Amino acid sequence: MTIRRMLLCWGTALAVASASAQDGLPGAPEENGLQPVSTTVYINTSDILNNGRTESLGIAITSGAHVVVGWEDDSPTPADAPMDHLGATWTLIDTLGEWVTPETEIVARHPDYAGATAYRRFLSFFRPDGSPTPGTGMWGPKIKANPFGDGFGMGVTGWAVADEIHELEAFDAGLRQDSPYVQLLNNAGEPLGVLTGVPAAYHQRDGGIRIGDWHYLANGNIVIAGESRQDADLEAVFGGPAPNRHVIVRVVSPTGEEVRATQLASSDSSARGEMWHGLAVTRNGFAVRFSDNGAGVIRLFNNDGTPVGDNINLGELAEEPIAGTGGRGDGVGFHGNGEDAYAAVATGVDAEERRRVWVTVINADGTRRWTRDVSDDVELGTVGRCDVGIDGQGRVVVVYNGTLLTADSPSVVYGRLFAADGAPLGGTFYVSELEMPDPVTLVSRNPRVAFRNDTVAVTWESENIEPGTRVVAARMFVVPVKPGSIESVGLTRIVPDTVIINQDLDALGNWEPYVSVLGTSTFLVEGNAFARDTSDQQRYVVALQPAAGGAMRTVEGFYADNGTPFADAINASRQNGNPGRVAGDRRPGGVHYVVGGETSVHTLEPFQSGNRWAGGFDRLDNGRYATIQTFRLDTATLEPTPVTLALDSASGRVTSGFAPGPEISRFGGDVAFLSNGNVLSVVDDRSGNLGEGATMVATVFTPEGAVVKESFAVAPGQIWANVAAYQGGFAIRANGMLHFFDNAGNSQGDPVDQNTSGHSFDRGRGDGTRIAAHINSPYVFLTGKVTDAPVVRVAAWDARDRSFVAVADVSEGGFRGDFDRAVVASDALNRVVVSWVARPEGYEQNQVAARVLELDGTAKSFRPLTASFLPFINESQAGAIRTIQMSVALTTRQILVAAKGEINLQNQPAQGANSPREINFYTVISHPDPKDDPTPPAGGGDVVPRLSVTRAGGSVTVTSEPQPLPAGFVLELGPTVNGPWAPQVGANSPVTVPIGTEPAVFLRARR
Known part of the structure; x- marks a missing residue:
């Protein structure tokens, strides 16, 4: 009936x-x-x-x-x-x-x-x-x-x-x-x-x-x-x-x-x-x-x-x-x-x-x-x-x-x-x-x-x-909820909608941005792009965006063995390939980041040093595999220097056998920096070396490329993103189960079913259900549209005992619309930004929405810090403005949201979309509750210095907090923001500089 x-x-x-x-x-x-x-x-x-x-x-x-x-x-x-x-x-x-x-x-x-x-x-x-x-x-x-x-x-x-x-x-x-x-x-x-x-x-x-x-x-x-x-x-x-x-x-x-x-x-x-x-x-x-x-x-x-x-x-x-x-x-x-x-x-x-x-x-x-x-x-x-x-x-x-x-x-x-x-x-x-x-x-x-x-x-x-x-x-x-602008929820825009790279060509269908943050200084935005002088070959790029605002710089995702940027075709068998990945060392003062992508660099002359492809495993002439490369970034000049060569993440040490086909491994999974500064790479492996068919394979490296934990199978099946580093370890979501490991890659016990949240999240590979964590916190967060209601939810588990902590609705009940995939990122203080694809009532095209919440681990509850909002300048109810497939990252002071879609390149959405199809772009907005990051800094210690400037009479005084600067830090002076830099002799804090007609003086604290 x-x-x-x-x-x-x-x-x-x-x-x-x-x-x-x-x-x-x-x-x-x-x-x-x-x-x-x-x-x-x-x-x-x-x-x-x-x-x-x-x-x-x-x-x-x-x-x-x-x-x-x-x-x-x-x-x-x-x-x-x-x-x-x-x-x-x-x-x-x-x-x-x-x-x-x-x-x-x-x-x-x-x-x-x-x-x-x-x-x-x-x-x-x-x-x-x-x-x-x-x-x-x-x-x-x-x-x-x-x-x-x-x-x-x-x-x-x-x-x-x-x-x-x-x-x-x-x-x-x-x-x-x-x-x-x-x-x-x-x-x-x-x-x-x-x-x-x-x-x-x-x-x-x-x-x-x-x-x-x-x-x-x-x-x-x-x-x-x-x-x-x-x-x-x-x-x-x-x-x-x-x-x-x-x-x-x-x-x-x-x-x-x-x-x-x-x-x-x-x-x-x-x-x-x-x-x-x-x-x-x-x-x-x-x-x-x-x-x-x-x-x-x-x-x-x-x-x-x-x-x-x-x-x-x-x-x-x-x-x-x-x-x-x-x-x-x-x-x-x-x-x-x-x-x-x-x-x-x-x-x-x-x-x-x-x-x-x-x-x-x-x-x-x-x-x-x-x-x-x-x-x-x-x-x-x-x-x-x-x-x-x-x-x-x-x-x-x-x-x-x-x-x-x-x-x-x-x-x-x-x-x-x-x-x-x-x-x-x-x-x-x-x-x-x-x-x-x-x-x-x-x-x-x-x-x-x-x-x-x-x-x-x-x-x-x-x-x-x-x-x-x-x-x-x-x-x-x-009660109808119409998501408003960032200003409607009390946020401010730090960086307007900014295209990662515009080649005046429609992007290929699988290309979308992935993002991270380096320390507290620099957002990292990875994007696929067409190789130099081609309109059908693939390469990877990374946008380096100062978190506090300022000019961004786009650099190549991979560098040749001689240390030069590589802008040519990098994949021998799939040009509409999966998006690349990027991750930064999230410790304040961190300088390392890692790029991941599917490449065939074993076939390319600029990547042949060290005879590293002659180990005995045959990658075929058109094989492609999940490749990683680590860099050191000068956060002042935004100049990256490769630390490692481009490496085959899962099969780089295999000494025999041959690939079953051109698809050897892929992203797939994701890359992450662990709380001890090492690098985790998790891939969707098809090589057959660690399992039949698709297998989720993890490897732990040092930033210099040494293997800490050799490649090991996590679970059978496919994976999409769903990798997160928490305080002392990492989590991998596989087939609806959360697997917990310490920093050395040792399992921390039986996996935990995501259904312990009491809610029905999708159990697939992870296109629309994602996890996140922060290296200063034991909590692992999961978000997605539940399967039994038109609601996006976020849940949390405590990695210390793998217990369920809390769950909350993210999208308001009155926010009606067709919801698609959702993503999540967390900061050092257990604040999370959740973003999802929606078509709010009255909109002709999909729009990216977001909301910020805070977990109280003691009370085991989430508290909204904002209502739902549309993060981009480019949003419009009518016309062709469309934003989809977002990725999010945040510090304790700023939030970055990246997406792909069709936008107005002059950030005038009322005038309609005029970008190439599915262009990759991002924006940076303020955090609703900005605070200092308490994460222990890279290199040890528990304090990251902050510089303040005061004027008295004809001089300005630069003072650090604390005084003097922590051990290992010095003040450096330079004539421009790009240097050259020289240590300030005789004092490290405070420093008084006269105001006059002399050339400008720039100062920075550096370890």
Whole structure:
């Protein structure tokens, strides 16, 4: 069966025409801040399963961007149709309204109808063996998704759960009385276990306990609240003056171990407490909303379950009595944003007898952030139930059902969106395009809402698809996110869009830039180019770009054995070859970089010194292989000097055999400098020397070309990039597994599956899924578009124990577009820049997008430092401007983004593209949080000097920090920025130079 998407009865066209023609009514959501991404969908229609008793709805959005909807729909005669009884049930749909939960076989184990079978997408609990149970023996679903990671679940009041899950018989002890239970699931809807809300001995006392609510905590534990009907406990256990109903909370681990014993939620043990919904979380704790002798109150707790202060009366906090209405919570809303705030909404009548919906946002410490009337732009006749969602940015959406004084219409579901400061982001809107304020519309009521990462999902009970029958309806929206310029996110441009090399020829299809950084001084941008005096032969070039800005210099990727740049054809069998690679020594003060590319230099006369091709391995006359060459760069003059000859990375030491064909090895993988200054080269090897077929092969060299670890097979299969050097070692991603090695190339244990992130990244060779690290940090980052949602994510692992650390969405939920490959780079302080190919809504061509985030390894969480943005000057919604296949690098102060595409060479994108096709180019922009690089410098020590200049009278004084200069550094003077340089005699810091008519004097600190 498909989800029902349209009215199959009278009234649809009339409702649309009538509502759109009247003034003064709520508008369409797309006119008021929310862009629909689905039509209204009707989930439990009678042709699927509807018992006519739909109620108790819940909704949540998972970190996988799926929507979980839950409800209760009891069978009128459960004894006659037990498999149709849905005391509590859930299903997954995507944001387009399509089914995610598959048709599933459900087999009963209840002794009265064991073996009875049903097939449906509506699921309830699961047994320890993974088999699903019918929806009997439970009621009152409470739906939650983990705001801190993977997973969702359903809490219920269970009275006979043990009839189907026999492992709970000892817990229930045959009492068949109400008790809270929670079914945990992963994002795919697979069971992780069932939790009980109280210990067995507690449950087995006289009186039932209904589930109040439950949630995930930021520390990974679970908090469960119950409305206890064990009235005697209020006096006997919690010290109250008399028996009465009361609310309790308990914290358990995901496997059920008790973390914080059952305690009274209220600070007042003399009051009657009731609860139905109302447990919300922030990053630092949780809050419970309940009725305190009828008044709506909240109480705050830390993540460990320790209470923080006394009850807070919501009406008093808001200074509006309506905010404290709602009793135990059936018809009001209370939610947290998983970060730093809670939102509460209630309905009532104000002092002037007007119907009102009132929302209050509360800081995590219990103080009021803002409070206001939700729909002050319309006149309400009646108001039913309401709910509220609040996202991580503090934005709020409120939904409610009601009637209008200005329209002849039954109850309709309405909503309104607010900014983080409480300002409306539009007017009141109707939620469903099929259920608007019009006489022909039938009743809609009891909405629930979820708000996460720009996505809003609403569910409600509707009689419009089947008059007289309540059906679960849902619709999904996004808060539109249009990525802006770098300036829109507070960044500045250091280097404008700059072409690596322009030969006035269209590039070949596989050519794209790869980038790195040398120390903190120089960005390295590798590009393919046409060989000298040809339009069909390949060579490699490298753009050397000072990180702080200034003129770049393009040099050759490979140098001949006599030390001269080689600009001629370098590949004997493939001209549209794979892109080259480049990597720099990232230690401050580093001077070495390495270039990699597929070459046939064994066939070229300028590369024949040392007889290095006569070792016994036959590379054929047209063989090509992954070749590397190391250079030393004078960062002041941008003059490279080759340190090694061009070397065959994987097979350079092989002494026998012959290549199976012209493709011997290739990039493939990547090159990297390790934290000790050595060079790692990882290639896609096809030689057959270390494995049959494509094999990922790694080799470790010194910068001078000596072999530290001879070529070894990492894993079978192909690899594309996916090599990263971290503090003390390196990681290689192969077939969806992360392999960890120390600097010497020794394996650090079994590889780690990328699925330990809890998310489904592509497991292929790595075109669209990449890893990164920094030699000052133990963390390894992975990014890519996940396979099950239109979202780019980033995840992190700790190389010290190879444990998963954190995962986060990079692209906002409202950033809609066709996403392609993604790349990532990290700096010495665990800030990452993630970039991906997208086609934002309204754009005719693909554009490169980016976002900067920061990992807090202690808190195990990412924090965005920017919103998504378009890094290039060359971006345009219309026309031929196109940017794709990017590569990124960063220091702790600057970010470089390189790409290929069609651009305007004068950086006037409004005038259209005028470059050759797929030209390679880059830009440099500021870091959103510039800081000094703490990486130990090249050559040892832990301090890199910084020079500052001050003027006093007729002199300028150059001072180093620290003073004097660290050991091994001297100040040098020269007449030009290119030298010649001479040491300053007699002092190394400070140096005072007179200002006058003499020629200019340039100074630098050099080791």
